[in-house]
Amino acid sequence: xxxxxxxxxxxxxxxxxxFVGITARTIRxxxxxxxxxxxxxxxxxxxxxxxxxxxxxxxIRRMAEAGISLDDIRGAFDGTTPDxxxxxxxxxxxxDVLTRLEDTLAAQDAELQRKRALVQRMxxxxxxLGLLDHLVSGRLEDAPEGSxxxxxxxxxxxxxxxxxxxxxxxxxxxxxxxxxDPALRAASDRIDAAEQALDDTVCVDDPQVAQVAAERHAFExxxxxxIEGSGQLEQDDALLDAWDQAHPPxxxxxx
Numbered sequence: 001x002x003x004x005x006x007x008x009x010x011x012x013x014x015x016x017x018x019f020v021g022i023t024a025r026t027i028r029x030x031x032x033x034x035x036x037x038x039x040x041x042x043x044x045x046x047x048x049x050x051x052x053x054x055x056x057x058x059x060i061r062r063m064a065e066a067g068i069s070l071d072d073i074r075g076a077f078d079g080t081t082p083d084x085x086x087x088x089x090x091x092x093x094x095x096d097v098l099t100r101l102e103d104t105l106a107a108q109d110a111e112l113q114r115k116r117a118l119v120q121r122m123x124x125x126x127x128x129l130g131l132l133d134h135l136v137s138g139r140l141e142d143a144p145e146g147s148x149x150x151x152x153x154x155x156x157x158x159x160x161x162x163x164x165x166x167x168x169x170x171x172x173x174x175x176x177x178x179x180x181d182p183a184l185r186a187a188s189d190r191i192d193a194a195e196q197a198l199d200d201t202v203c204v205d206d207p208q209v210a211q212v213a214a215e216r217h218a219f220e221x222x223x224x225x226x227i228e229g230s231g232q233l234e235q236d237d238a239l240l241d242a243w244d245q246a247h248p249p250x251x252x253x254x255x
Contacts (some may be wrong), residue, residue, distance in 0.1 A: 010048035020057040035074045076101035128153040133165040139172040147179035173232040191215050
């Protein structure tokens, strides 16, 4: 039977790094982030690493090679020391480490699946429409294909950011009405252009101001009549009721 040479009980950081297959700088980084407890310096001012630290480093390297981040490894090792994990009864601690690590990876996988579903939805609906909340994008399903402008969707994205999905749902009715009536859309464009022409060089008492204001009022009145007659308000009410049911108010007990 061949006898194997007995390894030294303690080695310097360079030897430990060479054995594990990493660098001394990597070990120092593990110390800095709390992944590997820092050894006390000897009388010669140098740190030495024993069997438990070497095994600990091998674990870290094996997990890192599997694609597990150092933060996740550190979280799994939280509350565990090399000595406690490697002693005679350390099997439970090792199992706990692996359980915590598996839980972390499962949570990350669930989050990754959620993000993937969002990207797939964006691709299916189109980049701009897919960025909106599903309630808002669903509200726009009745719009004729190609009738919604990019500016419409960008405006809804801003509205959703400020007022939430409910505000964007209400505003979506306006764009649906414009999308379904080319003449109404043309009138909206004409009034928008007239308003933009009223720059700082136009006095507030200029007759153009009153004229454009009157045109805007007439347009908004006509638009509201079209929205009311289309049944959109009832659809909005149904969506708002569904939102309220899905997001009941949180009642806090009074102190």
